[in-house]
Amino acid sequence: MLNLVIFGAPGSGKGTQSARLIDSYGLHHISTGEVLRGEIARGTELGKLADSYISKGNLIPDELMIRILDDMLPTLLADGKGVVFDGFPRTIPQAEALEQLLLKHGTELHGVLGLEVPEPELVTRMLKRGAETGRADDNEETIKNRLNVYHAQTQPLQNYYQQKGKYLPIEGTGVVDEIFTRIATHIEKHTGQRPRK
Ligand code: AP5
Ligand code: MG
Numbered sequence: 002m003l004n005l006v007i008f009g010a011p012g013s014g015k016g017t018q019s020a021r022l023i024d025s026y027g028l029h030h031i032s033t034g035e036v037l038r039g040e041i042a043r044g045t046e047l048g049k050l051a052d053s054y055i056s057k058g059n060l061i062p063d064e065l066m067i068r069i070l071d072d073m074l075p076t077l078l079a080d081g082k083g084v085v086f087d088g089f090p091r092t093i094p095q096a097e098a099l100e101q102l103l104l105k106h107g108t109e110l111h112g113v114l115g116l117e118v119p120e121p122e123l124v125t126r127m128l129k130r131g132a133e134t135g136r137a138d139d140n141e142e143t144i145k146n147r148l149n150v151y152h153a154q155t156q157p158l159q160n161y162y163q164q165k166g167k168y169l170p171i172e173g174t175g176v177v178d179e180i181f182t183r184i185a186t187h188i189e190k191h192t193g194q195r196p197r198k
Contacts, residue, residue, distance in 0.1 A: 003083035009116030011147040012123040019087045021181045025196035032087040058146035067098040091155045113162040116173035
């Protein structure tokens, strides 16, 4: 089993590298942002609530986010392959909850892959995607707040996981394949596990 957090600022490539990870290592993927955008698209009550936070670039409350993850975990962990957590945890309480939830299921977190990308590049990537896909929170004003929220509430997790010996820093600039090779190297060094293909 291999449980990984893919960590980094908005636009750092978490979703892009998650796709490579699940394919190469045969893992399951949960992107909390995608889960919430799905709820918004379906117009559910949860979606309406989530939209009021996401559209401003703020985090949805920990308690709600943790409950959603708790509901999804049994399915994600059922076959024992492992999970890539993308966009979760984003706060210390979420990180503590993840540890407890994995423990409850008899497993643990094996590593935190921290994609490190300079801020100007993050902004360029998100503005480009906003123009190409119309993702609602990829506009200048919301991006600014997403980055502020990241620095205030999420970046402290880097130190949190460093202290636990689980933080693996990854240079997140360059070609997608190159970044993935760096990730695979770190995973092998840290856990001994190699891609299945
Ligand atoms: P979420 O969906 O997680 O968004 P995010 O963290 O802001 O990150 P992105 O999805 O924008 O970027 P990414 O790191 O996945 O990069 P990607 O691969 O897409 O969260 C959205 C919102 O949901 C939050 O603001 C919050 O409101 C809420 N939320 C979610 N989780 C929550 C939680 N746990 N608690 C509370 N609230 C939560 O790449 C970005 C772009 O760059 C793409 O266009 C991609 O093609 C491109 N790109 C990727 N790699 C490269 C490369 N190497 N070179 C050039 N371009 C690249
Ligand atoms: Mg993403």
